[in-house]
Amino acid sequence: MFSKACEYAVRAVMYIAIKSANGLKPGFKEIAREIDAPDPFVGKILQQLVREGIISSNKGPNGGFYLHPEGKPVPLMDIVKVIDGKEVFSLCVLGLKECSDKFPCPIHHDVKAFRDKLKESMQNQHVQDLVKDIGEGKIFLKNQKLSN
């Protein structure tokens, strides 16, 4: 569905949101470790998110990545848009260039219904909203069961 880069991006921004809520600015290595992702790759992705204004960063000692506490809540969709582009939700799953209500592929109608709902929920769910759920152990950002 999404690229690896996009998967890491969503998880990374959520981790940053958690830390930001406590006034902390994690570096890319810490972030990568905590979301189970390769660190130089996460670094690259974070650079892109900074350029696009999704997150902020500071160089130097005590530097790192953060979300402005007063900033607008960030819909998960915004992250997806920056990394994979908004087309991920509209490209034909059977690869047709033209696939619409007017010229549908064989599964267009089924897929559309599914995807529109998912899109809507990613537009309505904000990174900041999910921080609480993570704190309460209701949802997870990294692999569970790695008992060692």
Added chain:
Amino acid sequence: MFSKACEYAVRAVMYIAIKSANGLKPGFKEIAREIDAPDPFVGKILQQLVREGIISSNKGPNGGFYLHPEGKPVPLMDIVKVIDGKEVFSLCVLGLKECSDKFPCPIHHDVKAFRDKLKESMQNQHVQDLVKDIGEGKIFLKNQKLSN
């Protein structure tokens, strides 16, 4: 969502179903041309589908690919399973190894609901059922609007 190979596979089998309904056995070049896909690649994919028993083929003059008219209807899901594997419908969209109702990723519940629906409809829709819709111009297997 699906790999290119899987996209071509679904479109190819549907084209074969149309021709088979008329007792014809198209070759891989004709199939590739009619679904707008690269022909040697389509050839490979068809071989795989033959090995897995989704479609049949005959070599030699008048040979080609076909579906047994008396055979069981083929759910779209069967094609997906052979090419991409059934995991495409259960892998975590944020890339977590463990993502379940018990240990959900931040968007697990939303994704699950909609993916289950899509899965269900691909299990219930059979290639043969869609042939009629294609004949009637209700749905399409190749790109439209290529006006030249």
Added chain:
DNA sequence: TAAATAGAAGACTATTTTATCTTTTATTAT
């Protein structure tokens, strides 16, 4: 049974995506 046709199989190439490494620039604290 020979020639033509068409799929099967395997090796190979290209492209894209994912991941890494190195150098540079900015910031902070001493």
Added chain:
DNA sequence: ATAATAAAAGATAAAATAGTCTTCTATTTA
């Protein structure tokens, strides 16, 4: 100012996916 820290940027490498080419085998028709 200088040293240390940490991100930015660019170049490179590895892996996965997509696509191509060549040779081989089976079938049909004359």
